[in-house]
Amino acid sequence: MKKTFSILFCIQFFCFGLFGQMYKQWGDLGNGTYANPVLPADFSDLDVIRVGNDYYAISSTMQFSPGMVVLHSVDLVNWKIIGHVVDDLTKISPQLNWDKMNRYGRAVWAGSIRYYKNKFWVYFGTPDEGFFMSSATNPAGPWEPLHHLWNVSGWDDCCSFLDDDGQLYFIATNFSTDPKNKKEYNIHLFKMTADGKQLIMESDTILYQAKGSEANKLYKINGLYYHYFSQVNELGQRYIMMGRSKNILGPYEYKQLNKVDRTKDREPNQGGLIKVTDDQWYFLTHHGRGDWEGRPASLLPVTWINNWPIIGKVGKDTIGEMVWTGKKPITVKTQQTIQTSDEFQSAKLNVQWEWNYQPRADKWSLTERKGFLRLHAFTPFDPTNKEQLLLRAGNTITQRSMRTNTNLATVKLDISNMVDGQHTGLTHFSTAGYSTIGIRMNNGQKFLVYHVNGKDSVVRTITHKDIWLQSSWNIDGMNIYSYSLDGKKFIALTNSSQLRWGSYRGDRIGIYNYNLLAEKGFVDVDYFRYSYSK
Known part of the structure; x- marks a missing residue:
């Protein structure tokens, strides 16, 4: 059994490690060509x-x-x-x-x-x-x-x-x-x-x-x-x-x-x-084998042979093979890209956000404090399950984590209205395992806490009104959290964690807020800024 597991792990490591190398370039290359995937995230x-x-x-x-x-x-x-x-x-x-x-x-x-x-x-x-x-x-x-x-x-x-x-x-x-x-x-x-x-x-x-x-x-x-x-x-x-x-x-x-x-x-x-066009066809597809970013999307050329649409590079047997680069189908200037950052200036959430399950409508607002996303805390429906609290906590707001060479996501939180029992912060979210960096309040005192694989580590006490939480990850999905008390100097944690794939979904970067003791407390999210590389 152990031998079988080791072989499978090695195969998986080789496959996804090799695929990670193919991600070194993706999408529009700016010279009339493109590289797959065109969407390096869970689409x-x-x-x-x-x-x-x-x-x-x-x-x-x-x-x-x-x-x-x-x-x-x-x-x-x-x-x-x-x-x-x-x-x-x-x-x-x-x-x-x-x-x-x-x-x-x-x-x-x-x-x-x-x-x-x-x-x-x-x-x-x-x-x-x-x-x-x-x-x-x-x-x-x-x-x-x-x-x-x-x-x-x-x-x-x-x-x-x-x-x-x-x-x-x-x-x-x-x-x-x-x-x-x-x-x-x-x-x-x-x-x-x-x-x-x-x-x-x-x-x-x-x-x-x-x-x-x-x-x-x-x-x-x-x-x-x-x-x-x-x-x-x-x-x-x-x-x-x-x-x-x-x-x-x-x-x-x-x-x-x-x-x-x-x-x-x-x-x-x-x-x-x-x-x-009449002589130009393509196939937009996901990659069915999921990894930490999910199932990304690639664009493959189609060649018609004897009235069959062969997908990818045509082999001698008239069966297609995967291709990783090609000429763009259409030459047009466009600034379109997958949206990430949000200053919360609108009365409606930007389209990149997706809640984990249907949110509790009366517990979040973009209008109670203009320019902020207010998240009110309430108790997870199964607060006794300590290892899966985030999977049972409502109103966790997420978006897709991109698989690119560099990624940097920063959230600024006003934590001055937190109460005892409340937990809030930044998370990488998957059913196969999640990590968080955030604030926990107990007995009138706030603590910066790092959580991964079901274990909490208290980093320090926090007395400031605002805190900046940050996550950076690379093309292999290795994540490092940092925090700042002034928005300028960020202090990185010594721990790193691997982003995960679970339940047919890739990793999500998100913001959480819940209270284990009562339906009390709220945080104001000033902004969420996420940049990823080409």
Whole structure:
């Protein structure tokens, strides 16, 4: 057993260490070329469309709120966040509220974004509650109230499709099947009503059956129907498959579109096919093998061979391989980038922020003190679980940690209104383990405390009104915390910690605030400034 663990650890260390070296450059290189990944952070379960000269993508968000992030680009390389589809996760399930927090690794899974009937349409699933949809005339929102399409469990990875005759379709995978059927995954196709809000159950057709088939998308290109999905091979590796047919109901002819080598590519597999020009196509995909930053996104060229869209570098066997650099699809000047810093000057949270579960609305404010985010403290719903307090504490606000050569995040806190029992500070957050640097108040005295792997270390007492907390981490996800009492001189802790991947999510940098004794106390966040390198 120990030998097996050692071998697996070495393989993982080699794979991710090698992949870390590939991150030395990423995104737009400024010379008409780009390097993968184009999004070196947790933008998983992607889908993408083109509307006019704009490109829009969505990415799953699990238990984070608001849910299902929406991104925009004009060149498929430089992206920015423009909004979310789901404002209130309790419309999916009460288990996603701050007082339950019972859906780690579940909730908002993969979905699809499409544009038809002069609207943007997003469909997505959860493994426990089934399928949901919403539409909007502006992808930045507002999105229509969430509609529960089908209350069912054991399904995932759906896509809507509008055919030329106006008929709407819905495709999805049933991964919960009878064990007598060797747990095969069935991919189903349904017709939908004209409003896209109801499945026509009697139209149910199984298009494909195999072990581990998901990530469905449907396209119609040059008169042929194309069914894209992700398949799992005998080694448990995911790769891209495509079926094609003259009839949407089949029969489909299938072909593998790319090769997988985890030591080199980390399984590019789930994403969307996109047409730039008649002879220029691309595939925006996540890397299915998660590491501490999550499942990042890469852009791969597509070459059509005998009416098959081969993804990546085409081999002699007409199967694609991962590519790490290439010419930009579109030459256009853009300043778009993933947002991070926030001075909290707006009456609305900036779009990069996502709470861990649905927050308690009356316990945070951007208006009680202008120019500050005020976080009121309340008791975690399970305060006895000392090793996982942060996983049970409401109103923890987070954003994605980028995997770049250098990262520096600084938060300034006014801690003058803290009370006994209150804990607040900066965190690197994952279900596989989290670390914090923050202030704890006991018996009228404030202490600067470092926490990692379930253990607290008191650094010093604090008597100042304001404190600056800082985190820096490198391309390998090694983090060092620092603090300052004047915002100029920062004192680094001697300890370092490894950022972690857990529950299908990469590490989050965030701000927390809770009280183990009472519903009292608050802190004011003056600013959060986070810079990352190219």
